[in-house]
Amino acid sequence: MKLVRTFGRGAKAAEALITTLEQRGALNMGRxxxxxxxxxxxxxxxxxxxxxxxxxxxxxxxxxxxxxxxxxxxxxxxxxxxxxxxxxxxxxxxxxxxxxxxxxxxxWMIAPADGVETGQIVRPLGxxxxxxxxxxxxxxxxxxxxxxxxxxxxxxxxxxxxxxxxxxxxxxxxxxxxxxxxxxxxxxxxxxxxxxxxxxxxxxxxxxxxxxxxxxxxxxxxxxxxxxxPAGPTEIGVTSETGDPAGIAADLVAQAEHDPEALAVLITSNAELAEQVEAEVKQQAKSNTLAKQSLAKQGCIFVTSTVTEAQELTNRLALEHLTVDSAADVKWVKNAGSVFVGAYSPQSMGDYVSGPNHVLPTGRNGRVRGGLSVMDFVKVITVQQYTMKGLSQLGPHAIALAEAEGLVGHAESVRVKMRGPK
Missing domain, CATH: 3.40.50.1980 (Nitrogenase molybdenum iron protein domain)
Incomplete structure (x- = not known):
């Protein structure tokens, strides 16, 4: 794994590497x-x-x-x-x-005004x-x-x-x-x-x-x-200040063995921990050919100047799997596919039996969505129903907005309904 410091003489090289990682989805598909x-x-x-x-x-x-x-x-x-x-x-x-x-x-249904009901129904995909x-x-x-x-x-x-x-x-x-x-x-x-x-x-x-x-x-x-x-080659991130080097390395090696294109990243401001994990990864991947290959190609250890910088970089990279030290860390996580908390939550448990889905966003798509869920298989369809009383209350407001937009047909459709059937 490459060990890169984001400050001092290594700052420029680190920023170039981070920029490349930010573009990983588009660059890879282009190939x-x-x-x-x-x-x-x-x-x-x-x-x-x-x-x-x-x-x-x-x-x-x-x-x-x-x-x-x-x-x-x-x-x-x-x-x-x-x-x-x-x-x-x-x-x-x-x-x-x-x-x-x-x-x-x-x-569900709600009543935003007397005589008005709005809500949603849920239907499965075909x-x-x-x-x-x-x-x-x-x-x-x-x-x-x-x-x-x-x-x-x-x-x-x-x-x-x-x-x-x-x-x-x-x-x-x-x-x-x-x-x-x-x-x-x-x-x-x-x-x-x-x-x-x-x-x-x-x-x-x-x-x-x-x-x-x-x-x-x-x-x-x-x-x-x-x-x-996009749920492409596996990505793993570990952001830690106090984690167990052997445990962190085990997670990195485990996810790296999925694919030669797998991305494994450790982010920490603890330089000693970074060096310990680097040594552990080398030892644990020694007999795992595929993990060794992907870690050599794309494995990165970022040593930041502060804990806050480590957290910001984690959110910037929006990695598929993310391990953090404690439940308190979950509060600062904004972008990730799935989060694993603490020393006793190996990412492999999420791959198999925990229950949350292991189909997760890669290529920084953790910025805009989480993993596969039941919501991916349903449509949420909105519903609305008016009585004459409800239309009388809200209709004039719709007419005002329609006329402001110059959509006279929209305004007239409300007026016609407000007059009732002939």
Whole structure:
């Protein structure tokens, strides 16, 4: 990991690095844009034929392999799963479901004036596509994290796409009751979900994490298909003054092993802690090839001049996962995907069983939203109803505003209703 001081002789280099990190989302997607746009266009134009060609090339899909995974295959995977792992999946699913139930927005009505009722109703999306990465590691946890809140929301059609799905992922699909699971991934899967093919009907929204190609594809189709957020390669931040060096290093190494593009950052004004963590990371990543690679490429330790500067830099970077020392620190956190508090809250617990979603915003999108939630699978629709009495009270104010804007038709529509039916 690079150890950089934000003050003194290192200030200029530190600011240049911070600026680069602030631009990480756009810069990364720019690297893959030409390839991704070509795949999207090809699948849109040639449909199933192009989808299968890319699936054969990137996902090892055989010419005679079915795109759709059968329920029998999912059931067999579940039955071949150890009771220990089955129980872990069930615990995770229950906690994710409970958290989503608590998040679910409510319907309500208020009366801003006598004879006027306004409020909101909540309706599920019609269909969603859940993308589950299937490259280096099986990710049954991601299937549960994406499908479960959609089920809590009441989404009628839930589609899963995952390349080369592992037995563990298929087992999670059986547990979740998934009936539409396709063994395709990458930008080609996003194209199929957004545009539709002969086998895969298009969906209303695509959710789930992925590599740079998947993240870019989601961004590029977002004008025609809803998406949750850019949820690309993992990011971890730790902002600490008093943390345990071994514990901090363990979190950094754990998240860094996800992807060679993973970003791991420690921010502290405690120079001694910074040096201790640097040494611990080196030791703990020694036999973890992927973590060692990403930490060498993108791992950063920022030593700031003050605690306040460390806090400001944390919010400026808006990292996906953030660990802080204590509950008091949560008060200054403004931008992050998910926050982990204290020495006994490893970020890996959030990846699996805590309940809050592990699909989180990357590329500084923590400035504008948090992680995937049940709210991503519902529409909040407003409702308003007037009686003649209510219209008589508020109508003149609407007429005044309409006339001020020069919208005479708007004003007249209120006047006509105020006079009542003929």
């Amino acid at each position: 893959v844009e030409p390839v991704v746009r070509e795949i999207l266009s090809d699948v849109r134009l040639r449909g199933e034929e192009a989808l299968r060609e890319y699936a054969a090339k990137f996902d090892s899909l055989g010419a005679n392999d079915a795109l759709l995974v059968s329920r029998e295959e999912m059931k067999a995977a579940w039955e071949a799963t150890s009771p220990h792992l089955q129980e872990a999946m069930q615990v995770a699913q229950a906690n994710i479901r409970a958290f989503a139930e608590a998040q679910k927005p409510q319907e 269909s969603v596509g859940c993308y589950v990465p299937g490259g280096r590691y099986p990710l049954p946890s991601t299937l549960l994290m994406t499908a479960t809140p959609a089920q809590v929301a009441g989404v009628e059609r839930i589609v899963v796409c995952s390349p080369k799905p592992a037995r563990e992922t298929l087992a999670a699909a059986w547990l979740a009751g998934i009936t539409e699971f396709y063994r395709v991934g990458g930008a080609q899967a996003i194209a199929a979900l957004a545009y539709g093919t002969a086998a895969i009907a298009r969906v209303d929204k695509i959710v789930g994490p992925g590599n740079l190609f998947v993240t870019a594809a989601k961004a590029f189709v977002s004008g025609e298909c809803g998406i949750d957020m």
